[in-house]
Amino acid sequence: MTAPNELRLLPWSEPEGKPCYLNTDDKGGYMSRLADNIEAVQLGTAAELLEHALDTLDDQDAGPEDLRRLAKELTRALRDVLRVATSRGRLLAASDPHRP
Template sequence: MPNAAARVFVRLLPWTSPDGKPCFLAGDGTGYVSRIADQVEEEQLSSAGDLIDEARRVLAALAWTPGELHLLAVELTAALADVRRVAKSRGGRLTALGPASVHT
């Protein structure tokens, strides 16, 4: 018999379906897919940080081509979308835990 005290949450995953739709996971947050999602989120956040550093270097040089700026904008847009998805997922999980779990 399942543990009645176990809580089930719906988590927005850090990837989309092949047709671009959001993917969700229902569970207690401890399973294999949850651990993979945690790893992917950490990689996405780390990549965004690296990209911010690169953008600062490129922009500080004051000598870039339109192609370099375009590529930078494309990469920053993708990273921002990933970070936004991570923030929405983590915010949703905090909300599901209730106000006592959110510390200011």
């Protein structure tokens, strides 16, 4: 059985919000490629949102509703980026030949 720290954390959750994991050594398999693609989209969206946030914060006409919407979008993007970072960190740790 694969240890929990060797499972890949996927970039989506179950409907109840629980994390989803992938148990495979096939980095080129369909689910691994799908997860890679979704992670790339999430990171790209976060980068675009960061630029939008900078523009919004510089906009003197941005009102409270604009800032609230921006905060919600940034919160979602940060959650996605943290999930990607956690997943990739686990993958790196699992592939480290010096790991005890």
